[in-house]
Every structure is written in structure tokens, then in C-alpha cells.
Amino acid sequence: MLGYIDNIREISKRLLDEGRVDMIIGFRKGTIPLMNEPCFVKNSGELSTLVWDSNCGINLANYLTDRKEKIGIVAKGCDSRNIVTHIIENKIKREKLVIIGIPCKGMVDKRKIAGMFENGIEDITEEDNIIRVKSRGVETSLNKSDLLQENCALCVHRNPVIYDELAAPLIEEQKSVDRYADVLRIEAMTAQEKWEYFKDLISPCIRCYACRNACPLCYCPTCFVDESRPQWCGKSQDEIDTRTFHFLRAYHCAGRCTDCGACERACPVGIKVRQFTSKLNKDCLDMFGWEAGLSPDQRPPLDTYKPADPGDFIK
Amino acid sequence: MEHMGVEPGRLSFSWISSAESTKFVDVVKEVTATVKALGPNINFKKTAKVA
Known part of the structure; x- marks a missing residue:
């Protein structure tokens, strides 16, 4: 999922430059590891702050409620379903949104990882299915599939259900869960x-x-x-x-x-x-x-x- | 509610028109009988006093 970010930035830049949206709602790096935070990017110069990795578990649909601007929003499968729910419940208008769909391979359980490292976590990086955690200078490699949030491990709607742009090709849904x-x-x-x-x-x-x-x-x-x-x-x-x-x-x-x-x-x-x-x-x-x-x-x-x-x- | 531990029978739903007085009486009788059989509600009872 790491490669997604270039596409997210590129799409966001295009949307902002063309004036199709007033802002992009996405994620930026959090102040501590495992805690990426939502951010609103209003001009294309700030797009480099956007990130995408397995610590973007927060549901961004939460930031759409009753907004009046034109918004570009980065949406995982679950986010997109909550956007649909917002549209059904009249909390946002579909035409105000440009949805940047993210086929999501699951977010990691921050509590599970934090519990494995008593000495705290200095930094966390990832690559395909490997999560590397640095704790007191020692780096440990972990398998991402063992660390998924419970709901992500059981997810059958990883692909966004509505989208205008896609940050990556759709992925295969999990079946036998x-x-x-x-x-x-x-x-x-x-x-x-x-x-x-x-x-x-x-x-x-x-x-x-x-x-x-x-x-x-x-x-x-x-x-x-x-x-x-x-x-x-x-x-x-x-x-x-x-x-x-x-x-x-x-x-x-x-x-x-x-x-x-x-x-x-x-x-x-x-x-x-x-x-x-x-x-x-x-x-x-x-x-x-x-x-x-x-x-x-x-x-x-x-x-x-x-x-x-x-x-x-x-x- | 039963899934979260409320005993079966403690909670009832009914749809009774204002014209259905006999149905109302029947339902009330039935509900009170079921709840009496279950005994006092020991679970959903507050023990601490709130301000």
C-alpha cells in the first residue's frame, strides 16, 4: 500500500489545481508512531504532508458531516461505505465530493504492536507485508498479516464502494472469513x-x-x-x-x-x-x-x- | 438486548391499536406474568448513588 501515496498526491494536486475541490481530506504523519492523523490540505504546495501506510485507521467520513465546501476525500473501503451512509442520511451532498478510492489491505492494530515493545517504539516503517519496528535502536521485522486490526482481518469490503478516482487497481476481496x-x-x-x-x-x-x-x-x-x-x-x-x-x-x-x-x-x-x-x-x-x-x-x-x-x- | 445479557422475557414489544382494548389487557397480563416468573431484576439495578 506504500506506493499509493504518489498517486494520492498526484490526484490531489490535479483536483486542487483544477479547482474541482477546495480541500483534500487525507492523512499526515502523526506526532508519535502508529498514529497518523487526519489533515485538511487546501493548497497543492502542502501535498507532501500527505502520507499513506497501515496506520491510517481513522475513518475520514467523520470529517465530512455538514461541510459546505467541495471536498476531495481519501477513502478506504469502510470510509467509502460511511460516505454512502452520510449521503443517504443527508449529511453531505454527493456532488460536493470527489472520492479518491483506496483499495485497502487492512490497517494494523496499534495496541497489539505497542504491547509487543515494552521499551516503546521509536519508528515504524513498512514494505509490502513486512512491518519494521524500531525500539531502543533494535529493529524487528514483523508480518503485517499477524498484526491487522480485528475488523480489518475480517473485512469483506476492502475496495471502495463509490469513488471518482482510484489510487490503485482494485484488489481481490477476502472470501473465506x-x-x-x-x-x-x-x-x-x-x-x-x-x-x-x-x-x-x-x-x-x-x-x-x-x-x-x-x-x-x-x-x-x-x-x-x-x-x-x-x-x-x-x-x-x-x-x-x-x-x-x-x-x-x-x-x-x-x-x-x-x-x-x-x-x-x-x-x-x-x-x-x-x-x-x-x-x-x-x-x-x-x-x-x-x-x-x-x-x-x-x-x-x-x-x-x-x-x-x-x-x-x-x- | 438479550445478546447483551438482559434475560429473555424481561423486555417485550407490542403493537396495539387504541381500539384493541382486549389485546392490551391480554398483553399486559402476559407480560406481568412473565416478569413475575423471572423475579426481581437483580442485574439492571444501580448500586451507587449519583449526584
């Missing part, structure tokens, strides 16, 4: 076991709402957790308040989540927050044959009625 193994494992538990499982899962939660902020779906002007009149959800770190927050956050993503993993990546204490949303994603697929953000012409299952919709749960 068992996306919902975790969900099935939890489904097999008893009610009390499930309760305890999620209790343990969210016990480190500090209610910082980083998962919400990183999520492109969470764009409400006032989030339910910030409201105090009425107060929908307790603001303390009481286990029940925390659980209510995670329940509701997940439900707000039902039928909309693209499993981009931004929430999990953003969590400062490493909670697997995708465990909540993947069940809803699986249900949407099983019950409505729906995966979010695949086409701007399809309405999502929660705002359409079909006579065949499952309704057995309603008395």
Missing part, C-alpha cells in the same frame, strides 16, 4: 453469562466517549449522553450507567455500522466495543440481508417497510 465467530460464541452463552461477559468487557470504561467521537455515525448536535434535561443516561461511572451508554450507542448504529473499527481504535483503555455492534450487524444481515453503506440508492432497513420484514418478536 468467518466474520461473526465472536457473536456466535456469545450467542451460545446463557443470559447470566452474557451479562457477566459484557460486565467484564466494559469494566475499564472511563466514559470518555472517544468511541462516540471517532464514529462517523455519531453526528447529533447534542448526544443523548450529554443531555441533562431530560437526562437519558446517568453520567457516573456506575456499572449500570456505563452499560446503558454502551447499549444505546450500539443501538444508534444499528443498520448503519460499517464495522470500520474506529470506535475500538479510539478507545484509550482497549475495550472491544465492536462486540456490541457486530451482533447488530449480523442481525441486519440475517434478517434484512442488509449491510450498511453499499449503495446510495438503497434505503436502510430501519426506514423502509417490507411485508416480509421479520415481526415475530412483536405480540
Whole structure:
């Protein structure tokens, strides 16, 4: 994926110079390794700051909400699906966008890598499928496929679903992945076991709402957790308040989540927050044959009625 | 909700028209009976006091 950057810069330069876009949303190198950060490039002289490697896990669709400029946006498979969701939900107009599609081979799990090097990481470079990590002057080579973020390892939509330009030829999608193994494992538990499982899962939660902020779906002007009149959800770190927050956050993503993993990546204490949303994603697929953000012409299952919709749960 | 550990039967959904009084009574009876059978909700209960 390293070779992509020349094409990204070239396309961006053309778009900016021709005046087709006012800015490009892409990634620049972060201040510390493994943490590339989103950036807005407004003139072609600054294009050299743009980078592309396996540390670009943040979902850039999050930066499009209600923007009025003409925007060129660098989009991985998941980003492009969130752009589609934004278009469906009227948060951005398709004609305002020039989408630079990136066939994505997965992002690395920064927590996994950081956990392998006690002495900290000075620098990280990569080449095809090899990640080289420098820690206290010692360089270690690692296999990228062992280090992928969980959602990337299970991804079946690596290619962007909509794009105007492509930074590289489309790649083959992964086929034989068992996306919902975790969900099935939890489904097999008893009610009390499930309760305890999620209790343990969210016990480190500090209610910082980083998962919400990183999520492109969470764009409400006032989030339910910030409201105090009425107060929908307790603001303390009481286990029940925390659980209510995670329940509701997940439900707000039902039928909309693209499993981009931004929430999990953003969590400062490493909670697997995708465990909540993947069940809803699986249900949407099983019950409505729906995966979010695949086409701007399809309405999502929660705002359409079909006579065949499952309704057995309603008395 | 059941996936996240809420016991089956604790939560019910129903669609009842304002004209369907008998259905309303039936559903309420059924729901209360199920919830009574489950006993008090020990899980979703706040232990700490919030300001």
C-alpha cells in the first residue's frame, strides 16, 4: 500500500489545481508512531504532508458531516461505505465530493504492536507485508498479516464502494472469513453469562466517549449522553450507567455500522466495543440481508417497510 | 438486548391499536406474568448513588 501515496498526491494536486475541490481530506504523519492523523490540505504546495501506510485507521467520513465546501476525500473501503451512509442520511451532498478510492489491505492494530515493545517504539516503517519496528535502536521485522486490526482481518469490503478516482487497481476481496465467530460464541452463552461477559468487557470504561467521537455515525448536535434535561443516561461511572451508554450507542448504529473499527481504535483503555455492534450487524444481515453503506440508492432497513420484514418478536 | 445479557422475557414489544382494548389487557397480563416468573431484576439495578 506504500506506493499509493504518489498517486494520492498526484490526484490531489490535479483536483486542487483544477479547482474541482477546495480541500483534500487525507492523512499526515502523526506526532508519535502508529498514529497518523487526519489533515485538511487546501493548497497543492502542502501535498507532501500527505502520507499513506497501515496506520491510517481513522475513518475520514467523520470529517465530512455538514461541510459546505467541495471536498476531495481519501477513502478506504469502510470510509467509502460511511460516505454512502452520510449521503443517504443527508449529511453531505454527493456532488460536493470527489472520492479518491483506496483499495485497502487492512490497517494494523496499534495496541497489539505497542504491547509487543515494552521499551516503546521509536519508528515504524513498512514494505509490502513486512512491518519494521524500531525500539531502543533494535529493529524487528514483523508480518503485517499477524498484526491487522480485528475488523480489518475480517473485512469483506476492502475496495471502495463509490469513488471518482482510484489510487490503485482494485484488489481481490477476502472470501473465506468467518466474520461473526465472536457473536456466535456469545450467542451460545446463557443470559447470566452474557451479562457477566459484557460486565467484564466494559469494566475499564472511563466514559470518555472517544468511541462516540471517532464514529462517523455519531453526528447529533447534542448526544443523548450529554443531555441533562431530560437526562437519558446517568453520567457516573456506575456499572449500570456505563452499560446503558454502551447499549444505546450500539443501538444508534444499528443498520448503519460499517464495522470500520474506529470506535475500538479510539478507545484509550482497549475495550472491544465492536462486540456490541457486530451482533447488530449480523442481525441486519440475517434478517434484512442488509449491510450498511453499499449503495446510495438503497434505503436502510430501519426506514423502509417490507411485508416480509421479520415481526415475530412483536405480540 | 438479550445478546447483551438482559434475560429473555424481561423486555417485550407490542403493537396495539387504541381500539384493541382486549389485546392490551391480554398483553399486559402476559407480560406481568412473565416478569413475575423471572423475579426481581437483580442485574439492571444501580448500586451507587449519583449526584
